[in-house]
Amino acid sequence: MKRKMAMLLVMAMLIGTVLAGCSSNPSSSGAETSSGGSETTGKESENSSSNPSSNSSSSNDKEVGDIAAILGNTSASTKDTMVIAQASDVGTFIPYNASPTNGALAGTTILERLAMFDADQKVVCTLAESYEYEDDGMTLVVYLREGVRFHDGTEMKASDIVYTMQNLLKGTSFASDLATYVDYDNVTARDEYTVEIPLLAGVAYAHECLTKIYAFSESYMVEQGENAGVDGMVGTGSYMFSDYVAGDHITMVKNPEYWDKENLPKLETILIRFISESSVALIEMENENVDLIYEPATNEVISVRTGSYDDISVYLCDAVNLDVLFFNCANGPTDDILVRQAISHAIDRESILEVAFEGIGYASTSFIPKDSWAHSAKLDADPLYEYSPEKAKELLKQAGYENGLTLTMIGDQRSYNKAIIDLMINQLNAVGITLEVTSYDNNTAAQMQRESNDYNLALKRMGMNGEPYTAIVGNTSAEFGVLGGQNLSKTSGIAEAEEYSILLTEIMTMTDLDERMAAYEEAQQLYMENAFLLPLHDIRDTYIAKSNLQGLVRTSLYLNINYCYFN
Numbered sequence: 001m002k003r004k005m006a007m008l009l010v011m012a013m014l015i016g017t018v019l020a021g022c023s024s025n026p027s028s029s030g031a032e033t034s035s036g037g038s039e040t041t042g043k044e045s046e047n048s049s050s051n052p053s054s055n056s057s058s059s060n061d062k063e064v065g066d067i068a069a070i071l072g073n074t075s076a077s078t079k080d081t082m083v084i085a086q087a088s089d090v091g092t093f094i095p096y097n098a099s100p101t102n103g104a105l106a107g108t109t110i111l112e113r114l115a116m117f118d119a120d121q122k123v124v125c126t127l128a129e130s131y132e133y134e135d136d137g138m139t140l141v142v143y144l145r146e147g148v149r150f151h152d153g154t155e156m157k158a159s160d161i162v163y164t165m166q167n168l169l170k171g172t173s174f175a176s177d178l179a180t181y182v183d184y185d186n187v188t189a190r191d192e193y194t195v196e197i198p199l200l201a202g203v204a205y206a207h208e209c210l211t212k213i214y215a216f217s218e219s220y221m222v223e224q225g226e227n228a229g230v231d232g233m234v235g236t237g238s239y240m241f242s243d244y245v246a247g248d249h250i251t252m253v254k255n256p257e258y259w260d261k262e263n264l265p266k267l268e269t270i271l272i273r274f275i276s277e278s279s280v281a282l283i284e285m286e287n288e289n290v291d292l293i294y295e296p297a298t299n300e301v302i303s304v305r306t307g308s309y310d311d312i313s314v315y316l317c318d319a320v321n322l323d324v325l326f327f328n329c330a331n332g333p334t335d336d337i338l339v340r341q342a343i344s345h346a347i348d349r350e351s352i353l354e355v356a357f358e359g360i361g362y363a364s365t366s367f368i369p370k371d372s373w374a375h376s377a378k379l380d381a382d383p384l385y386e387y388s389p390e391k392a393k394e395l396l397k398q399a400g401y402e403n404g405l406t407l408t409m410i411g412d413q414r415s416y417n418k419a420i421i422d423l424m425i426n427q428l429n430a431v432g433i434t435l436e437v438t439s440y441d442n443n444t445a446a447q448m449q450r451e452s453n454d455y456n457l458a459l460k461r462m463g464m465n466g467e468p469y470t471a472i473v474g475n476t477s478a479e480f481g482v483l484g485g486q487n488l489s490k491t492s493g494i495a496e497a498e499e500y501s502i503l504l505t506e507i508m509t510m511t512d513l514d515e516r517m518a519a520y521e522e523a524q525q526l527y528m529e530n531a532f533l534l535p536l537h538d539i540r541d542t543y544i545a546k547s548n549l550q551g552l553v554r555t556s557l558y559l560n561i562n563y564c565y566f567n
Contacts, residue, residue: 060307064317064543065553067118070563072262073551077565080268082549084292084561085281089247089274093233095214095558096172105294106250106272108558110151111235114142114161115210116555121320121373121466123207124555127156127215127236131207140197140206141190148259150217151240158189163218165197177470178209204511205467238265238562249273266551266565282544285312291566292552293544294559301542302358313547317554318371321463321539322364323420326449327456327532329481329497330490333405334456340531342395343407343457344385346431347424349536356419362538366524367462367472369538374468374520384528392431404432409457411437412445417459420536449488458488461539468520469508476527477501489532496530 086105090098095107114128125131131142148156169175170184183198190196199206220234232241236259239252250272254265273290275281278297284290286309293300304314327334327343334340349363362370365379396402407428411421418439425435435457440448449458464471473479474486478501481491491497503523510516527533543559545552551563 060304060309060313060547062313062315062545062547064315064541064559065551067116067124067553067555067560067563070551070553073563075266075550075565075567077266077567078548079566082267082270082291082561082564082566083289084270084272084294085275085278085284085290086272086294087274087276087278091246092229093241094168094229096168096174097229104558105561106241106252107229107233109239109252109270109561110233110237110241111214111216112237113211114144114213114215115207116560117208117211117466118555123211123466125210128210131210133206137202137204138199140199140209142195142197142210144193144195145259146193148215148236149257150215150220150236151234151255152217152220154217154219156215156217156236157192158195159192160215160218161195161213162187162189163221164214164216167221168216169213174212177474178212181206182209201508203508204516205469208466208470211466238263239267239270242269247274263563265562270561270564278544282312285544285546291546291549292561296542296544298358300544301360304544305358311547313545315543315545315549315552316360316540317543317559318369319463319539319541320369320371321461322362322367322369322535323416323537323539324364324367324460324462324475325424325534325536326458326460326488327534328453328458328488328490329494329532330492331453331456333399333401334407336399337531338395338399339401339405340534341385342392342399342431343428343433344531344534345388345395346392346433347427347534347536348387350387351427352420352423352536355423356416357537360540360542362540364535364538366528367476367533367535368468368520368524369464371538372464372468374517376521376524378521379524379528385531385534389427389431396432401432404434406434406436407456408454409435409437409459410445410449410452410455411439411459412442413439414442420459450486451484453483453490460488469504473504473508476532477504491532494530496526497532500526 084105092098093107093110095104095111098104098107112127115123115125118124127145127148129143129145131140133139134141144156144158144161150156165184165187181199181201181203183200186198188196197209215236217234221228231244234241238255238258238260240255242251242253244250252270254268258264275284278293278300281290281293281296282300282303285293301314304312327340329335353359353361353363365383366376368375370380396405409421411417421437425437428435439445449455449460462471462475476487478491478494478497481487481489481497500523503519503526507516507519507523510519548566549564550567551565553560553563
């Protein structure tokens with residue numbers, strides 16, 4: 001009752017208009033079953049992660065920069081062309097139709113969003129000049145920059161943003177977390193440079209939706225019809241589409257009429273070459289034919305980090321993603337908190353970091369990653385589940401499993417998951433737990449984890465960007481902890497999980513950042529104490545580039561190459 005009253009009081013705080021400025025300018029299925037295994041090195045991990053206090057480092061490592069430190073940089077480039085090696089051609093220039101980690105690079109360079117996140121996960125306006133809340137917090141009003149032109153010379157207008165939201169963004173996976181509070185169907189243009197976004201709920205962070213809204217030219221997209229985004233694109237970005245040969249390359253050239261005169265492009269040309277093997281791309285880099293390898297394989301990352309190359313570096317950046325072990329609370333024996341706590345003490349997250357991810361990453365302490373502003377500093381200072389096989393055995397004895405027990409797990413066939421699972425099998429076996437794992441292709445495994453109760457453990461990679469609520473609510477709320485839901489811990493009906501879910505609902509409407517941060521701290525502590533899941537590994541993404549490449553930044557989910565130059 002106290003929480004429900006608190007929720008009503010918080011909602012009352014939303015009454016009134018809130019004016020907000022921007023923080024700165026801008027497969028086939030086949031099951032494989034195992035119950036034992038040895039440690040592996042997970043050589044093909046698509047993404048990697050790292051804890052600055054514990055991850056291994058190399059003299060060849062560099063950090064992907066902060067957008068705030070790049071804006072306004074007046075340095076000139078010593079060469080005018082950057083060549084990027086990308087593993088695959090996804091055949092689209094529409095970012096909503098491509099994964100951020102698989103092929104969205106060209107589209108996100110040609111197109112721009114209304115806003116982006118900086119390194120502190122704060123909203124930085126780009127094509128939007130400012131925004132404000134009206135109608136007691138139920139309408140987000142966005143004021144666009146005037147005079148911004150698409151590459152075909154037409155001016156960006158509010159009608160282009162309405163078209164984008166209703167015809168391109170709506171219904172995609174990028175929009176799924178917005179659907180609970182953005183009323184797409186009723187977005188309107190108040191005038192040529194003002195967009196009204198009605199909200200379905202009073203959400204304090206609704207303006208973060210601007211980081212997902214690209215400016216597509218309505219006239220261009222309608223004219224292109226079914227071919228829109230297939231073999232070219234018109235945007236407002238600092239680089240323009242030049243040519244595309246499917247399966248071979250994409251060429252982009254400097255936009256001479258770019259609107260942001262303080263951040264003009266420093267290169268004349270960006271060439272993206274499709275090279276499927278990272279090893280081949282690295283040879284091309286040695287031969288001065290490639291400057292940046294996008295999403296390199298782990299073998300090549302290791303090779304560069306050993307210091308074998310004098311003028312090539314690994315660029316690291318926090319990805320605000322993590323690998324999580326979910327305990328199915330609807331199926332015994334993991335319906336017993338003592339068993340869940342025992343497993344948590346039996347798993348050595350530091351060895352997972354070192355062996356499965358080559359030391360690149362954080363050993364997780366919470367399900368909100370360390371790079372997020374809402375991560376629990378308390379759980380860093382006083383972790384709940386430090387590695388202790390003896391403590392695990394003691395808890396199993398209390399739970400009545402002194403002679404051991406058998407658990408089941410649904411896994412997928414991603415190499416980094418296989419490496420984690422092999423380690424877990426050995427570590428759990430050391431405390432008397434036999435882990436039987438059935439692995440499927442990625443899509444089948446995800447479906448079975450959601451729609452079945454016939455397992456005890458499940459691995460899942462969670463990602464978040466900006467406000468953590470939008471990512472964690474589906475994966476942790478009791479509302480989704482049912483058969484078919486995203487929450488693989490199946491926590492529906494558990495009192496402590498229901499209390500946690502009410503707290504999440506309160507967080508959604510809190511307007512004060514310090515209040516939200518304190519509530520996230522409480523939520524993380526509550527969920528972790530009940531051992532509904534075990535965070536394993538905070539991810540860092542890795543890229544390989546020439547050591548003299550400057551201006552590489554990460555904004556929102558994407559690597560941003562718009563500010564690149566060579567010194």
